[in-house]
Amino acid sequence: MSNKNISITLTTNKKQKPDVNNLVFGKVFTDHMFVMDYSSDKGWHDARITPYQPITIEPSAMIFHYGQTVFEGLKAYFSEDGKVLLFRPEKNMQRLNQSNDRLCIPAIDEELALEALKELINIDREWVPQAEGTSLYVRPFIISTEPTLGVHPANNYKFMIIMSPVGSYYKEGIHPVKIAVENKYVRAVAGGTGQAKTAGNYASSLKAQEVAEEKGYSQVLWLDGVERKYIEEVGSMNIFFKINGEVVTPELNGSILAGITRDSIIHLLKHWNVPVVEKRISIDEIFQAYKDGQLEEVFGTGTAAVISPVGELFWNNERIIVNGGQTGELSMKLYNTLTGIQLGKESDPFGWVVEVEQKVEHK
Amino acid sequence: MSNKNISITLTTNKKQKPDVNNLVFGKVFTDHMFVMDYSSDKGWHDARITPYQPITIEPSAMIFHYGQTVFEGLKAYFSEDGKVLLFRPEKNMQRLNQSNDRLCIPAIDEELALEALKELINIDREWVPQAEGTSLYVRPFIISTEPTLGVHPANNYKFMIIMSPVGSYYKEGIHPVKIAVENKYVRAVAGGTGQAKTAGNYASSLKAQEVAEEKGYSQVLWLDGVERKYIEEVGSMNIFFKINGEVVTPELNGSILAGITRDSIIHLLKHWNVPVVEKRISIDEIFQAYKDGQLEEVFGTGTAAVISPVGELFWNNERIIVNGGQTGELSMKLYNTLTGIQLGKESDPFGWVVEVEQKVEHK
Known part of the structure; x- marks a missing residue:
């Protein structure tokens, strides 16, 4: 005992x-x-x-x-x-x-x-x-x-x-993924279970994921269930966009998961004095930012990959290549810093890391 | 074998x-x-x-x-x-x-x-x-x-x-239930899994049901997840309204379950030449029909109860009593006919009933 x-x-x-x-x-x-x-x-x-x-x-x-x-x-x-x-x-x-x-x-x-x-x-x-x-x-x-x-x-x-x-997660080094924006299926809606980590959300996501994979995309980007316009999350990760020097991510609106990696990234960016904003973002804004030459980086965040750079976004027959399909500088820095903290190699300014102390083995 | x-x-x-x-x-x-x-x-x-x-x-x-x-x-x-x-x-x-x-x-x-x-x-x-x-x-x-x-x-x-x-289901005879219209929680949205009979839909419904029961209602009436205005289904049943002689029920819009009792009721009503329409219905229309003295009957349909008359609807602090809180004539006739067919007591004009033939017991 x-x-x-x-x-x-x-x-x-x-x-x-x-x-x-x-x-x-x-x-x-x-x-x-x-x-x-x-x-x-x-x-x-x-x-x-x-x-x-x-x-x-x-x-x-x-x-x-x-x-x-x-x-x-x-x-x-x-x-x-x-x-x-x-x-x-x-x-x-x-x-x-x-x-x-x-x-x-x-x-x-x-x-x-x-x-x-x-x-x-x-x-x-x-x-x-x-x-x-x-x-x-x-x-x-x-x-x-x-x-x-x-x-x-x-x-x-x-x-x-x-x-x-x-x-x-990255056997051959960190590499950007291709993401399809989902127009048909919906992951969650306000009033539903989207912000809970519960089986039904994942069951419901399989169909869209299957269709996307058949078309060569590794995940889908979910839009809101009401207007099919605002960005929710990607696959089972949260999503960030770097636009003209500012990092934006969808606000916690009740239908997306409050990712712990998401929260850690926001803390790190603030600590570095990189502008970061949680707000409602439409998919049009992202495609417009690309056309204006201001979409600098896109990345997903989650426990599995920590940071997953997005190299390509597909929506309504339009394809945009983010940062030349390469991992962005900020994405890389976030990945290195966060995995560094997790592994005890980097300083841990927020006291995030908890050691599992070695006890005498139970007999 | x-x-x-x-x-x-x-x-x-x-x-x-x-x-x-x-x-x-x-x-x-x-x-x-x-x-x-x-x-x-x-x-x-x-x-x-x-x-x-x-x-x-x-x-x-x-x-x-x-x-x-x-x-x-x-x-x-x-x-x-x-x-x-x-x-x-x-x-x-x-x-x-x-x-x-x-x-x-x-x-x-x-x-x-x-x-x-x-x-x-x-x-x-x-x-x-x-x-x-x-x-x-x-x-x-x-x-x-x-x-x-x-x-x-x-x-x-x-x-x-x-x-x-x-x-x-009705130990003390068929009796109308009280239903609360749900404004906060959402059961399903188009693009989700609402029309599939899958666990997540039920898990997601428990919270609203719990809140409704605390307030003395036996089930909730779900509104659509987009405009929070159009009627979807009630608890785990489909729902019908008799308004000025016409029966209306929400159309199969992708987020409600295609109930087999629902389908059977529609067949019976058509067979009897009772006007029946599947269409989008807002909750306002129902409350307006009540105020106009035209809301004659409301009933849910499902395998468990077959027909579940609704005697009271509560929405936005307004309470309406349907048919004096009594089971309506059409509801009763549908219940008697459908259970009669299911029990082999009534003629089965659509060939719905299937006998499980008695076989020699396996040794």
Whole structure:
């Protein structure tokens, strides 16, 4: 038992670690996982770390029918001096509770979740890959497990944390992607679940993504569901534009995700005295800025890629090439600085990095 | 094996049937279930009826993270002359495939699904409750099971059919409900998943429903996500208004569900030469019709209640009482006719009813 009453059962059968040079995102999982149950009479209870294993669940479990679920994603990094570092993990737990509120899921104890996360990483510390660009991807999630088909907030839930060693997002160096602006499908609308990190948003996005990939684009840029005009986010990332020296990004309008990387980028830009504005931006403005020769850089931000430069935008049969299809100077600087902070190589002016302290191994 | 190659394993341990007078919706399940798997290399395969049992699934299964899932709901009825009847079940399988298309889930063989359904009901025939108003609720659903965290259409799925005996929706006779018009939350928007029967739509609806219930309303009436003005559907039902002798219902605009009861009501009304129109209707029009003394009846339609009369509508601090808070004549006639057809008591002019033929019990 830890001081937060997390019971621990270690595996007796450690798995072989995968080849660090051939890691595929989210396919291989570590030796342990964290689980905690909720029932309306007991609240959240039975916090435990167990060997990673399948779960047994009724076919009538509400998650399978009404999708009441939320998740988070963050990474643990192995630093040059041998530490294991997390990046603003408390923000993930805060956001998980914000998502919980929208989805009518009972709030978790954020401190307990954070401690569980650290304890779990500490136990599976040898799973944090050390090669450049690699990390341990951490996926906290909550599912509704009540076995009944009535449509109502469930009385039973399971909170789990699973972890997967992941390779470098940029195996051959950072490179710009091609993005298609989506006119037909809509990701979310104000009043919906767009600002929550919940399964339905991702399910709904697959069709547009599939169509875009068939046309040679790696992601779609979502427009607002009302006027089909204002920029929301790209694929599963937030999006930034550098126009005539000023960086602009869509404001948090209730239908886009409040990305933690997005927030970190805004902090960094302000710290550097680079003008940065959160506001409503139409897709016309972007194409006009390009025609005026003022669209200097475009980049997405998210946990997976950190910074993903955009080299090409396609909209209504018009194609624009951003910065000659090359990664911009500011995009590169943001990437280097943020990954530098995450890896403990750069100074951390905002106190974003949290070390997972090494504890004596549990027996 | 049946002629469609559905393998059958019968339970050796039949469960006790619940008290037919105290059935709670979707809590108790029959002795058997249908399961079929999909993998990208084999397609849909291994169709089987097995004892009803929990499933074992990886914590990384995509259903838990990205919500790629669809479902259907229909009922089997026990007729006065001892037959087991289904109502337009082929429409459910068609709609399941329409939902599949939107969610990037591989299509199922509708004929096989229908045969599996009949075979399953035949095996659990004694679970079809016989008391008035009761039925066997049937829930076909598909979940994505691929154990990976990448956001893409899954390579593995499970199609299941589970069944639950359900009580009368109207234990104390058909009675009108109170509905609150929802101004804050939005169920779906054109370009989203509103016309698919998928988990995310239901997850997203819980919050508004919770708020409405706290205020004493049994369901919400959803407005469109763009102008917050046009009527979409109510709770998880479609909605009809009788105004000055004409019945109007929102047209299938891409964001509402194409209800099978809705379609049946439209057919019946046309058959009776009652004017019925599918069109865009604003909430103002309804409140104006009330003020003009022309709002005669309001009712929801769906599989659960068949017809649910609306006695009160609340919007922007205004409350209107429909038909003196009583069930309207047309609502009652539609309810009696449609349930009569479903139970084999009324003539079936459209050939909607399908009998589940009794087969020799499998050994």
